[in-house]
Amino acid sequence: MPPLSPTRDVDALTDQLCDALLTPRSRADMQRLLRDLCTPSELRALAERWHVARLLDGTELSYREIHDGTGVSTTTIVRVGRFLRQEPHQGYRSAIDALESVDAG
Structure with a gap:
């Protein structure tokens, strides 16, 4: 090191x-x-984004339904959706796929 x-x-x-x-x-x-x-609010924001990513990937819920059920802003939901589906990093996708393969195994 x-x-x-x-x-x-x-x-x-x-x-x-x-x-x-x-x-x-x-x-x-x-x-x-x-x-x-993290501060409590930072940790909550991270946890909410992860929850939204899983909802967007694993359900047919609309952004409005996710907002109504979680209280997460539609701006955050849109951003998570963009990173999940369009951005090149694919961090959400990799983590979701890894967890699904653990659950399936």
């Missing part, structure tokens, strides 16, 4: 965060890390 020094390099910081997020070996460990890392 290289020596640690202050940086403003977003790519390096993101890489370091990803490394940290890969270390928990259980749900409880991940919950502890996320609770230390």
